[in-house]
Amino acid sequence: MKGVICKRHVLAHPVTTIQSFGWTVFFRALAAGSDRTFLSLVAPTLHRAQIPAGLSTFIERCVALEVRAGEIYRRLARRYDASPPLARFFDTLADQEQGHAELLEICRGLAGDSSWREEDVARWRDVIPVLEKRMSGVEEGLDRLIDTTDVLHLVIEIEGSEINQLFRGVMEATGNEFVRTFSAFRSAEKEHLDYICREIPRLESDLTEACAELCTEAQQMEATH
Numbered sequence: 001m002k003g004v005i006c007k008r009h010v011l012a013h014p015v016t017t018i019q020s021f022g023w024t025v026f027f028r029a030l031a032a033g034s035d036r037t038f039l040s041l042v043a044p045t046l047h048r049a050q051i052p053a054g055l056s057t058f059i060e061r062c063v064a065l066e067v068r069a070g071e072i073y074r075r076l077a078r079r080y081d082a083s084p085p086l087a088r089f090f091d092t093l094a095d096q097e098q099g100h101a102e103l104l105e106i107c108r109g110l111a112g113d114s115s116w117r118e119e120d121v122a123r124w125r126d127v128i129p130v131l132e133k134r135m136s137g138v139e140e141g142l143d144r145l146i147d148t149t150d151v152l153h154l155v156i157e158i159e160g161s162e163i164n165q166l167f168r169g170v171m172e173a174t175g176n177e178f179v180r181t182f183s184a185f186r187s188a189e190k191e192h193l194d195y196i197c198r199e200i201p202r203l204e205s206d207l208t209e210a211c212a213e214l215c216t217e218a219q220q221m222e223a224t225h
Contacts, residue, residue: 046109070097
């Protein structure tokens, strides 16, 4: 099973998985091939109709931001196809962003219960239009970025925006037992930032200092979780 949530997570928390999604999903997860994601297994069990429309739309827009970031990184991976280290770096980022989007989709499906804490995301609702506008600007200007250093610095700018805080806000607001129990929800964004902070200086040493703030954020995430 591919994706952020894999078989070892399910095996580590069988009771929570069964209570949240039922025996059928549990056994399908254990038998799933490498081409299946956990989201594809649980999607039929997610009762989105029970979620207030405003809440569903809010999380859907959060999902879309992660998807758009992943598409930007995938475009860059194709651009640097002749440079394996860069292509691998951007492909990995794209895969990680897809994983984040899937985690948010699971949160959206579980957000209809009484455990949702609106106060944890209220301050981020006004941030989403700002992030969407920034993402549009990045998408429109991507082809004009020629220098590799500028392209890598763009990654720092994207990841240094509020997109990661927004992701964590949704995780924290979804007080469902499944989200609280599975470590993938808590570790995904930190591992993403750790990877960026480790790889960018290797690819472009001149950006080591520019990564410092992002590295600090990743360290703070570790200290608070």
